[in-house]
Amino acid sequence: MNLRSKIVSFGASIGFAFFVSMPSNAADMSGKTIEWTIPFSETGGSAKWANFFAPLLSEHMEGNPNVVVKFMPGAGSTKGANWFQEQNHVDGTTMFGSSGSTQFPYLLGDPRVRYEYKDWIPVMASGTGGVAYMTPEDGKVFDGSTNNPFFKNKTYIYGNQGATRLDLIPALAWEMLGMNVEHVMGIKGRGDGRKMFESGEATIDYQTSSSYLKNVVPLVEEGKAVPMMTWGALDANGDIVRDPTFPDIPTFKEVCDATTVCSTSGEAWEAWKAFFIAGFPAQKLAFLPGDTPDDVISTFTAAFADVQDRSDFAEISAKRLGKYPMYVGDDAQAALNGALQISPEAKAYVIGWLKEKFGVSL
Numbered sequence: 001m002n003l004r005s006k007i008v009s010f011g012a013s014i015g016f017a018f019f020v021s022m023p024s025n026a027a028d029m030s031g032k033t034i035e036w037t038i039p040f041s042e043t044g045g046s047a048k049w050a051n052f053f054a055p056l057l058s059e060h061m062e063g064n065p066n067v068v069v070k071f072m073p074g075a076g077s078t079k080g081a082n083w084f085q086e087q088n089h090v091d092g093t094t095m096f097g098s099s100g101s102t103q104f105p106y107l108l109g110d111p112r113v114r115y116e117y118k119d120w121i122p123v124m125a126s127g128t129g130g131v132a133y134m135t136p137e138d139g140k141v142f143d144g145s146t147n148n149p150f151f152k153n154k155t156y157i158y159g160n161q162g163a164t165r166l167d168l169i170p171a172l173a174w175e176m177l178g179m180n181v182e183h184v185m186g187i188k189g190r191g192d193g194r195k196m197f198e199s200g201e202a203t204i205d206y207q208t209s210s211s212y213l214k215n216v217v218p219l220v221e222e223g224k225a226v227p228m229m230t231w232g233a234l235d236a237n238g239d240i241v242r243d244p245t246f247p248d249i250p251t252f253k254e255v256c257d258a259t260t261v262c263s264t265s266g267e268a269w270e271a272w273k274a275f276f277i278a279g280f281p282a283q284k285l286a287f288l289p290g291d292t293p294d295d296v297i298s299t300f301t302a303a304f305a306d307v308q309d310r311s312d313f314a315e316i317s318a319k320r321l322g323k324y325p326m327y328v329g330d331d332a333q334a335a336l337n338g339a340l341q342i343s344p345e346a347k348a349y350v351i352g353w354l355k356e357k358f359g360v361s362l
Contacts (some may be wrong), residue, residue, distance in 0.1 A: 026299045027092055027186045030063030036095045036286070039080025039102065041073045043191020045128065045208030046099045049284050052210070052320045053124070053307065061303035065093075067201055072170040076162035077102040079110045085115035089289045092296040096120070096287045100279030100339075101165035107278060107342050108351060109362050110161050117340060119298055120287040122332040124304040127281045127324035129243040132170055132206040132252075133197075134214060137227025145258035146177045156204040159193035163358040166279050168350065169231060170206045172272050173252050175357070178261040183358070191215070197225070204228075208283070209322035230253045232336035233275055233324075240273065245322035267349050274346035277305045280326065281336035301329040 036054060037342075040046045047069070061067075072080035077099060089135040105113050134142065141150045156174070160167045160183040169259040174181045181204065187193055194215055196202035207216055219225040232240040232251035240253045256262035256269070263269060286304075288297060305328045307313065317326070327335040354360040 005169050022127070022272055023202060026062040026302065027293075027295045028063050029061055029065040029092060030235060032063070032091060032093050033063040034067045034093045034095055035066050036069050036097060037072050037080055037084065039072050039074070039077035039084075040099070041189035042071045043195070044096060044189035045191075045211040046189070046284060047191070048214060049128075049321060050097050050128070052317070053286075053304075056307045056310075057300075057303050060324075061307040061320070062299050075112055076105070076165040078105055078110070078115075081113070082113040083121065083337045084287070084289075087289050089292040089296070091354075092288075092292065092299070094289060095300075097124075098285050098287065099166065100169075100283045101167070103278060103283075104166060104168065104275065105162075105164045105340055107340065108164050108347065108354075111362075117336065119290040121215075121290060121292055122285050122287055122336045123297065123300040123329065124286040125327040125332040125335040126284050126321065126345075127280045127326075128283045128323060129209040129233060129245055129280060129324065130206050130213045130231045130247060131209065131216070131243075131249065132167065132173070132204070132230075133212075133220070133225045134204050134228050136223055136226055138203075139228075142226070142228060144255060145180055146255070146262075147258070147260055149298055151169075151177075156182065157196075157202045158183050158204050159187045159196040159202050160185050161189065161193075163354050166283075168354070169276055170270070170348075171357070172268070172275075172353065173229075174204070176256060176262045176268055176272065177259050182318055183227060185358075189238065194353035209243075210266065210320060213245075213320070213322060226306045234277065234281055238277075240276075244316070245324070249362060250320075267345070268353075270343075271346040271353070272351040274342055275350060278339050281325075282339045285332065285336060304328045351357055 036050055038046050038050050050069045054069050058067040081102050087094050141148055157179050190207055193205050197205040215242045227249045229252050230243040230246050230249050235241045253264055256264050308326050351362050
């Protein structure tokens with residue numbers, strides 16, 4: 001293979017170098033249909049992510065195969081991940097998309113996990129962010145903190161995919177802010193949580209950036225929702241800064257700093273930050289089965305690299321997904337390795353908190 005390097009800038013606060021291996025020969029995918037399985041419902045952020053990339057992948061891949069996104073929700077994505085673990089390469093038409101809600105159960109040793117990330121081949125990864133939002137009634141009181149007794153005296157309802165899923169990020173954040181949140185467990189995707197909010201069944205919610213841009217921004221514009229905070233983004237020093245997609249919305253760190261009962265130091269904060277880093281900067285990944293031959297891997301890698309190289313990519317991806325990095329090939333593997341690193345202290349804290357908060361024993 002020839003090595004081609006390319007450097008892409010992702011905004012004022014973040015810069016990444018990408019080194020993409022290009023194939024000397026490519027697999028012919030003419031006439032084939034690639035099935036890209038997403039282990040969530042069709043209404044959430046992972047669906048938006050896959051549906052954005054699918055036609056671009058088809059356009060830029062050798063042979064222009066059809067790329068069809070399929071959904072396999074269940075057990076907070078564990079059902080689909082366990083299914084993918086059993087898949088073998090046949091003709092290059094099987095691809096899987098994971099998210100932070102797939103990574104967290106793996107990191108926490110959830111007994112339902114029967115998949116091993118090390119067995120899979122990542123060909124593309126991308127970061128994202130998340131935005132928590134509330135009702136207009138609560139938004140009128142929210143001043144960048146939850147110090148007002150209004151927030152301590154209210155019980156919020158939240159649709160939760162599962163205690164060990166990505167939802168532990170908002171759940172722990174709201175608890176650190178002293179908010180009383182009742183969790184309705186077992187929804188199949190964050191899109192279902194948004195629908196609960198829209199119908200009035202839930203009174204607080206969060207969405208990853210792509211879903212927030214498409215589905216929640218219109219609610220905000222109509223006066224039906226008010227943004228509370230983002231989870232933020234990481235700068236070059238590993239510090240949490242404002243999300244470049246939502247620069248006008250404060251981060252959880254800012255809200256925590258402004259709230260008397262919350263602290264941005266200590267065990268709870270360090271655990272929250274560790275899982276945020278594991279769950280968001282490289283949240284969504286596209287995988288091929290572990291036994292996929294090199295020519296097929298190179299074909300997928302080259303196609304994603306060509307997508308990234310489009311002159312309009314930064315513009316179209318920012319509108320649909322937000323302003324976040326994309327990793328291809330070896331850089332996708334490096335991003336995955338970083339997402340799967342969690343300190344023993346952070347893991348121990350979250351395991352103890354999950355048992356106390358949700359009665360989950362790991």
